[in-house]
Amino acid sequence: xxxxxxxxxxxxxxxxxxxxxxxxxxxxxxxxxxxxxxxxxxxxxxxxxxxxxxxxxxxxxxxxxxxxxxxxxxxxxxxxxxxxxxxxxxxxxxxxxxxxxxxxxxxxxxxxxxxxxxxxxxxxxxxxxxxxxxxxxxxxxxxxxxxxxxxxxxxxxxxxxxxxxxxxxxxxxxxxxxxxxxxxxxxxxxxxxxxxxxxxxxxxxxxxxxxxxxxxxxxxxxxxxxxxxxxxxxxxxxxxxxxxxxxxxxxxxxxxxxxxxxxxxxxxxxxxxxxxxxxxxxxxxxxxxxxxxxxxxxxxxxxxxxxxxxxxxxxxxxxxxxxxxxxxxx
Amino acid sequence: xxxxxxxxxxxxxxxxxxxxxxxxxxxxxxxxxxxxxxxxxxxxxxxxxxxxxxxxxxxxxxxxxxxxxxxxxxxxxxxxxxxxxxxxxxxxxxxxxxxxxxxxxxxxxxxxxxxxxxxxxxxxxxxxxxxxxxxxxxxxxxxxxxxxxxxxxxxxxxxxxxxxxxxxxxxxxxxxxxxxxxxxxxxxxxxxxxxxxxxxxxxxxxxxxxxxxxxxxxxxxxxxxxxxxxxxxxxxxxxxxxxxxxxxxxxxxxxxxxxxxxxxxxxxxxxxxxxxxxxxxxxxxxxxxxxxxxxxxxxxxxxxxxxxxxxxxxxxxxxxxxxxxxxxxx
Numbered sequence: 001x002x003x004x005x006x007x008x009x010x011x012x013x014x015x016x017x018x019x020x021x022x023x024x025x026x027x028x029x030x031x032x033x034x035x036x037x038x039x040x041x042x043x044x045x046x047x048x049x050x051x052x053x054x055x056x057x058x059x060x061x062x063x064x065x066x067x068x069x070x071x072x073x074x075x076x077x078x079x080x081x082x083x084x085x086x087x088x089x090x091x092x093x094x095x096x097x098x099x100x101x102x103x104x105x106x107x108x109x110x111x112x113x114x115x116x117x118x119x120x121x122x123x124x125x126x127x128x129x130x131x132x133x134x135x136x137x138x139x140x141x142x143x144x145x146x147x148x149x150x151x152x153x154x155x156x157x158x159x160x161x162x163x164x165x166x167x168x169x170x171x172x173x174x175x176x177x178x179x180x181x182x183x184x185x186x187x188x189x190x191x192x193x194x195x196x197x198x199x200x201x202x203x204x205x206x207x208x209x210x211x212x213x214x215x216x217x218x219x220x221x222x223x224x225x226x227x228x229x230x231x232x233x234x235x236x237x238x239x240x241x242x243x244x245x246x247x248x249x250x251x252x253x254x255x256x257x258x259x260x261x262x263x264x265x266x267x268x269x270x271x272x273x274x275x276x277x278x279x280x281x282x283x284x285x286x287x288x289x290x291x292x293x294x295x296x297x298x299x300x301x302x303x304x305x306x307x308x309x310x311x312x313x314x315x316x317x318x319x320x321x322x323x324x325x326x327x328x329x330x
Numbered sequence: 331x332x333x334x335x336x337x338x339x340x341x342x343x344x345x346x347x348x349x350x351x352x353x354x355x356x357x358x359x360x361x362x363x364x365x366x367x368x369x370x371x372x373x374x375x376x377x378x379x380x381x382x383x384x385x386x387x388x389x390x391x392x393x394x395x396x397x398x399x400x401x402x403x404x405x406x407x408x409x410x411x412x413x414x415x416x417x418x419x420x421x422x423x424x425x426x427x428x429x430x431x432x433x434x435x436x437x438x439x440x441x442x443x444x445x446x447x448x449x450x451x452x453x454x455x456x457x458x459x460x461x462x463x464x465x466x467x468x469x470x471x472x473x474x475x476x477x478x479x480x481x482x483x484x485x486x487x488x489x490x491x492x493x494x495x496x497x498x499x500x501x502x503x504x505x506x507x508x509x510x511x512x513x514x515x516x517x518x519x520x521x522x523x524x525x526x527x528x529x530x531x532x533x534x535x536x537x538x539x540x541x542x543x544x545x546x547x548x549x550x551x552x553x554x555x556x557x558x559x560x561x562x563x564x565x566x567x568x569x570x571x572x573x574x575x576x577x578x579x580x581x582x583x584x585x586x587x588x589x590x591x592x593x594x595x596x597x598x599x600x601x602x603x604x605x606x607x608x609x610x611x612x613x614x615x616x617x618x619x620x621x622x623x624x625x626x627x628x629x630x631x632x633x634x635x636x637x638x639x640x641x642x643x644x645x646x647x648x649x650x651x652x653x654x655x656x657x658x659x660x
Contacts, residue, residue, distance in 0.1 A: 164494040164507070165525060167518035174508035177494070178501040188497035195495060199582045200549070203540060210537045219530070252529045 005116040008106075013122045014140050016106060017046065023053035024079035026104070028087045029094035030239075031057050033159025033194060035086035036065050038108070038130040040072050041152040042085060045134075045143040052077045058094030062239050064193055068152045081105050086130035086156075090117040108133050110160075128168040131156025135176050150183035155190055163191055198240075205234035209244060216312055217319050221256040223308065224248045228262045245271035245295075256283075256315050260307060263299075268307045271297045272315075283318050287311065335446040338436075343452045344470050346436060347376065353383035354409035356434070358417045359424035360569075361387050363489025363524060365416035366395050368438070368460040370402050371482040372415060375464075375473040382407045388424030392569055394523050398482045411435050416460035416486075420447040438463050440490075458498040461486025465506050480513035485520055493521055528570075535564035539574060539589075546642055547649050551586040553638065554578045558592045575601035575625075586613075586645050590637060593629075598637045601627045602645075613648050617641065 008016060025043050027035040036057075043053040054074040061069050082104045087093060088111035090101040107118035110127040124133050131153045138145065138153075145153075157177060161169050164177070181187060198206075205226070212225040226244060234240075241261065248257025248271075257273040270287070272280035273295055280296035287310060289298020300307040338346060355373050357365040366387075373383040384404040391399050412434045417423060418441035420431040437448035440457040454463050461483045468475065468483075475483075487507060491499050494507070511517060528536075535556070542555040556574060564570075571591065578587025578601075587603040600617070602610035603625055610626035617640060619628020630637040 165518065165521040169511070169517060171508040171511040174504040174511065178504035178508065181499070181501045181504065187499060188495065191495040196576075196580045197582050198580055200545075203543070203581055207537055207540045210533060213533070215530075246526075250526045250528055251533055252527050 005118060006120045008120050008122040010122075010136055010140055013106075013108070013137055016120060017137065017141065018049075020081040020105070021051045022077060022080035023051065024077075024082050025053060025055045026082065026084045026087060026093055026096055026100060027055065027057045028084075028092040029058045031059060031061055031065075033065070034129045034131055034156040036061065036069060037152040037154070037156030037159070038085040038134045040068055040074075041131065041134050041138065041149045041156070042083070042108070043074055044072055044146065044149050044152070045138045045141065047074075048143055048146075049141065054079075056096065058096050064197070065155070067190070067193070068148060068155065071148055072152075083108070084118060085109070085134070086111075088113050089115045108137075126170065128166075128170065128173045129157045129160035131160070132173065132176060135180075145180075145183050147184040150180045150185045151190065154180045154185050154187060155194065158187075158191060158194060163195055199236075201235040201237070202240040205230060205236045205240065206244075206247070208234060209247070215254075217256075217316065219253050220319060221258065221312070221315050222248050222251055222254045223258045223260065223312065225304065225308075226259065226261045227304070228265075231262075245273055249273035249275065256280075256318070258311055258315065260304070260311065262304070266301055266303065268300050268302075268304065269297060270300055270307070270311050271295070272311075277322055278318055283314050286314050286317070335448060336450045338450050338452040340452075340466055340470055343436075343438070343467055346450060347467065347471065348379075350411040350435070351381045352407060352410035353381065354407075354412050355383060355385045356412065356414045356417060356423055356426055356430060357385065357387045358414075358422040359388045361389060361391055361395075363395070364459045364461055364486040366391065366399060367482040367484070367486030367489065368415040368464045370398055370404075371461065371464045371468065371479045371486070372413070372438070373404055374402060374476065374479050374482070375468045375471065377404075378473055378476070379471065384409075386426065388426050394527070395485070397520070397523070398478060398485065401478055402482075413438070414448060415439070415464070416441075418443050419445045438467075456500065458496075458500065458503045459487045459490035461490070462503065462506060465510075475510075475513050477514040480510045480515045481520065484510045484515050484517060485524065488517075488521060488524060493525055529566075531565040531567070532570040535560060535566045535570065535574075536577070538564060539577070545584075547586075547646065549583050550649065551588065551642070551645050552578050552581055552584045553588045553590065553642065555634065555638070556589065556591045557634070558595075561592075575603055579603035579605065586610075586648070588641055588645065590634070590641065592634070596631055596633065598630050598632075598634065599627060600630055600637070600641050601625070602641075607652055608648055613644050616644050616647070 025039045027039045039055040043055050046053040054076050082100050083106045084104050085108045104118040106120045108122045110124055110130045112125040114123050127133050135153050208230045209224050214223045245259040248259050255275045256278050259271045261269045263269050274280040279293050281291045284296040284298040287298040355369045357369045369385040373385050376383040384406050412430050413436045414434050415438045434448040436450045438452045440454055440460045442455040444453050457463050465483050538560045539554050544553045575589040578589050585605045586608050589601045591599045593599050604610040609623050611621045614626040614628045617628040621627055
């Protein structure tokens with residue numbers, strides 16, 4: 001749909017929001033702190049401007065976001081204007097796709113991979129989180145930042161930056177955080193809920209997953225496995241599995257972390273996390289998947305042993321290619 | 331020594347640093363990112379002002395800090411002025427205590443518990459890290475912030491705030507981070523080294539420690555144990571044990587996390603991590619220890635079972651007291 005999308009800047013985005021009313025704001029599936037924080041901050045901002053707005057998500061919103069989701073207490077309305085926030089592709093709307101995908105008036109996003117599916121798009125790929133975009137527009141609209149709006153925005157930014165840890169953090173990210181701190185947010189408590197709270201079931205699962213650790217290629221590659229049985233035995237919810245992939249790359253010396261997660265009897269979701277010089281996306285492409293340079297994935301069919309062999313072979317080729325290159329340049 | 335210490339403000343601190351020369355800068359034992367980042371940033375700043383400075387630590391500096399410690403390549407000199415940074419108590423100088431403790435001209439620190447042992451003290455207890463104080467003084471002195479100085483300062487702040495996660499973060503902390511980002515630091519790489527890198531040995535130890543998990547008092551208390559045998563079997567270095575205590579409090583619903591670490595055959599170091607309404611320091615005081623409200627410790631003698639019983643009893647009393655109070659106020 002590139003070409004038929006009208007690209008907005010901050011001024012024309014403000015004009016759009018002032019002109020329209022009765023907003024339904026859609027989030028992506030498996031909602032995270034950024035899509036939810038952005039949606040609720042925008043809805044609350046619009047309401048403070050005298051407009052009507054509410055938020056809809058395909059999935060049940062995890063209880064850990066209650067501190068702003070429940071607090072906001074938004075009520076559904078007869079909507080006129082459909083907005084999607086932090087949704088890079090209409091397919092990420094899940095079951096809402098059928099109902100809304102061709103009627104989305106506005107999309108506010110920060111993903112460079114945005115597929116331009118909405119009629120109007122505000123895209124800031126330099127923003128660490130969509131919540132940065134929402135902060136910009138609420139400030140430009142002179143919306144009064146309440147503690148609840150600040151809490152939602154901070155949650156979005158903290159989520160997408162791993163609490164200011166990742167390479168997407170810019171000076172602006174910290175300046176926004178400094179400003180949000182002034183509106184009476186409890187940043188430490190937000191971060192505790194987002195980053196330092198694991199369910200007992202998750203702790204149990206991590207133990208089992210660590211027992212599957214296999215090191216390959218002089219410890220440069222670590223493979224972790226999560227079987228359906230482990231998920232059942234530990235009693236983990238699907239949301240408890242978030243972040244298992246990143247454990248694989250957190251071991252000293254590991255440059256390619258692989259996690260293999262069973263989704264059906266003979267189906268496995270592979271997640272790769274890499275550090276320089278390796279490119280997760282390149283490796284996953286050879287197996288029909290894709291993603292970003294540092295984080296990518298693919299889905300493989302077969303027995304666990306078959307699937308493991310396939311991904312280890314693909315990693316081996318990347319390492320071989322890299323080592324050959326390293327010798328040539330010496 | 332309170333009373334004989336001269337309290338400096340930012341202006342008089344600048345005057346002090348301009349007036350003196352040939353600085354030896356001391357860090358605390360078991361050096362962390364803040365004491366090292368502060369010491370190296372200050373030394374490099376003083377050198378850029380045409381003065382001589384180097385850094386001394388009681389312990390070997392862990393290799394993970396090489397990216398600024400080795401880079402700085404400071405050479406020892408005949409010193410005249412002894413400075414301690416991020417050292418709240420002269421006893422934290424370790425073996426350097428004997429040699430320097432009564433000759434420390436200047437102490438720059440952010441610990442409210444500072445014992446005023448130096449002749450001159452600059453103390454900013456509102457600073458999240460001593461590195462915030464060093465940032466302030468280097469800026470005030472118009473020192474050119476090089477990428478290396480910015481890297482050392484960022485390391486200090488990131489270390490002491492858990493990467494901007496804790497309650498000690500203020501708007502100023504984020505403003506300083508925003509500014510440091512402009513000097514060409516690789517913040518994501520610093521944070522990866524500080525927060526997302528575990529040795530294989532540490533991963534092995536965590537598995538063993540999680541196997542010792544005991545929940546008490548309706549899952550409000552979690553007790554983890556690290557025996558000498560586990561440390562030996564896993565091959566962990568002492569520095570690999572950092573942060574094990576905080577695991578105990580990261581499980582959902584746990585308000586009192588206890589870790590019991592064996593240091594000798596019948597000696598155990600207890601670390602408590604608590605959330606409201608519990609006070610770790612109060613509980614540890616009943617066993618001859620102390621600390622802060624959210625983090626405290628004590629040392630107990632006896633068999634593992636004896637020691638475990640003592641600390642669980644102390645926790646039980648705190649819970650009982652709290653529950654009784656909760657009923658009264660209902």
